[in-house]
Amino acid sequence: MAEKVLMKGNEAIAEAAIMAGCRHYFGYPITPQTEVAAYMAKRMPKIEGGVFLQAESEIAAINMVYGVAATGKRVMTSSSSPGISLKSEGISYIAGCDLPALIVNVQRGGPGLGGIQPSQSDYFQATRGSGHGDYHLIVLAPASVQEMASLTFKAFNLADKYRMPTMILADGTMGQMMEPVSLDMGEVETYEKPWALTGTNMEREHNIVNSLSLVPEELEKFNFERFEKYKAIEENEALCEEFMMEDAEICIAAFGIASRVSKNAVIEARKQGIKAGLIRPITLWPFPKKAFAKAADKVKSFISVEMSMGQMIEDVKLATECKKPVTLCNRAGGMIPSPEQVLEAIIEANKGGDK
Amino acid sequence: MSKSCSILFAGFGGQGVLFAGKFLAYKGLDEGKQVSWLPSYGPEMRGGTANCSVIISDDPIGSPIISEPDILVAMNLPSLDKYESTVKKGGKIIIDSSLIGRKVERDDVEVFYVPATELANKNNTPKLANMIIAGKLMKECDVIAYDHMREALAHVVSARHQDMLEVNLGAIEIGYNA
Known part of the structure; x- marks a missing residue:
């Protein structure tokens, strides 16, 4: 087993994401999750293909996530409560396009700008699909720094497995505290992504990633299909x-x-x-x-x-x-x-x- | 018997209370203990108040939040005023007596007055009052041992400040013998 190191919860999330094969991080600073971005800023440029980008806003960051997710690459963003509200339009689009991505919410008190101390008041937002429309995120709630790492790793696997966005719902305490962590994360699961936008090379039909569907019969069908998938997840992935x-x-x-x-x-x-x-x-x-x-x-x-x-x-x-x-x-x-x-x-x- | 110690390390931002707490947590980790380190976080900066809660235990740690510390370190008066009443009955309070003029009012705790800032200045390491206090704390806390200090310090002294390792060790020793 790997040696245990002391890490902040936020840093454990970032390191586990890199270990899970995430090479694209887009974010915008907000307390109490800024260490995720700071860690990525330090590590990503040293990794082959690693991209860290501080966007001009939360809305820009989530749409960059949307773009990378469409190419089938592992991608994430992180924020805290008010920032997640801003990102929720983009999250709805990602869910509507059935794309895998990880969104981390290190919650703080609200509503509005609220405060910066820990809170769990985004539970409804996280579990009911944060934006408009019928959708869910798989929401994982770590209770230790070790789980900040292991559940982040798992969240990437689940996102790919079910082709949907996943969320780590933590809080300011979990993000700021340090505990011993073993970074022994196991195998990265890999999934075929024939839907990904990777360029046809003139050898296949175009893939289309889109959430617009003006024919209600079709849109209804997509919704029913998506909820069949959700039913399977409810059956197989609940953990306590x-x-x-x-x-x-x-x-x-x-x-x-x-x-x-x-x-x-x-x-x-x-x-x-x-x-x-x-x-x-x-x-x-x-x-x-x-x-x-x-x-x-x-x-x-x-x-x-x-x-x-x-x-x-x-x-x-x-x-x-x-x-x-x-x-x-x-x-x-x-x-x-x-x-x-x-x-x-x-x-x-x-x-x-x-x- | 399984042992556990909860420590609240409080002072001004810039005094190194978070650093000293991190050192204690790593010392516990090196000894195979369960540890947690939780900082106050907020709009504090140099001059504001800062504190960290450190728990070192033989058993798994439940809440990392300390409502009744076994040991309080107060490196400034606001910290003593705020936390004196929270210390567990029979607990310990360690005070930087160079910076805090008053005495502890409670008589159900053990109090150690260490002129840490004065000792640090005398030692030509004015920024290391925190580690002098940490040294004293190690003497009074029976959950961690006073050995292999260099290894524990190496975890927390950043790579570009490795030259500071010796002076930190020296400061801890001064505190331990104070």
């Missing part, structure tokens, strides 16, 4: 971590940094004799519905711990078909819940008894 769930009576749902805080609270609750457990979605879309559905038959209640005004809680309720009560334990605007706050919510939920 279950922590102390075997005999849990109170189940916490939390992702990213909120899951780390929640883990501390679960351990403390167990010390106090309360059977708490945690389901941590690793993929936010597809949401790990089965794990929650299974838990709904066993636990007394759920607590959704989020750094937002309550967004994932809707998916928890849908996945559990509201069989058990789901409460919200949250902070917002760049604040992070403390283990004590989560523990209190667990104690409160435990008092609820078998109601």
Whole structure:
């Protein structure tokens, strides 16, 4: 196994992307993800075929991603919340053209320009398709610097496999913190890309990459086909971590940094004799519905711990078909819940008894 | 018994609190411990406040955020004012007494007054008060050992500043013996 090094989450994303074969990075600086761009600026020029380009705006950057993605090359951009809103028009086009690309969102508090401290309030934006039209991104939510690397690597493979954009949904804490990382990423999966715009060399028909479709019957067909693909992804790619769930009576749902805080609270609750457990979605879309559905038959209640005004809680309720009560334990605007706050919510939920 | 230590290293931007924290994290990593390093980030720059949370542990680390540190390092008065009350009962506070005039008010923590800035100036390394404090911290923190310092430092001293390795080692030693 590769030696462990200390890296910031943002740097781990950048290095893993390069290891995954990404040679094209387009971005525009914004706190708290700027280290991704800074790392790429340093590394890409030293790699054969490596391109780092700081665009004049987020909108320009995502459209450069759109262009490279159409050629079948691995490409990415990264930003933070307000920048992702700007990029969302382009993301919709990329999804509409069925192109693989990676978009990284290191979230900060919002709405509007908001602040620069960590947040998870772009959950809806990420999981419901950030721009206009019917589409999804595969959304991966790392909870350690190691996962910032490994899920970035995985995101490129998934993007190629399903021919669609993928997203890393992190937050300011995950981006800024350092932890030991092993950069042992495994094999890069390669996929045939007969659709890519690589020049016909006068030897084949033109490939066309386009999201415009003025005949509604055709456009409807494309949408139905795309959702067949989404169904397969929901079936095969949902991922989560279950922590102390075997005999849990109170189940916490939390992702990213909120899951780390929640883990501390679960351990403390167990010390106090309360059977708490945690389901941590690793993929936010597809949401790990089965794990929650299974838990709904066993636990007394759920607590959704989020750094937002309550967004994932809707998916928890849908996945559990509201069989058990789901409460919200949250902070917002760049604040992070403390283990004590989560523990209190667990104690409160435990008092609820078998109601 | 498995051990764990959470350290909040706080001071002015420019005093090297993030650097010192990174050194401690690498020292822990070299010893095969679990570590996390989380900086405050924001519109801070030289003169503003900065801090980092470092956890060194035998067990996997849950939250990297420290609400009750085992050890607080305060390298300026605003940091002491802000974080004195958060230190765990029975915890430790290490203070740069050259820069902080007042005493710690709590009597349920162990306090070490180190005139780090003065010692750094005397040693002709005025920028290394951070490493003097780090040396003192290593003496008072039983989770990491006072050995193989050069190797740990080599991770954090950048390639073009390798000539600074010796003076950093010297500063740590001054702090350890202070």
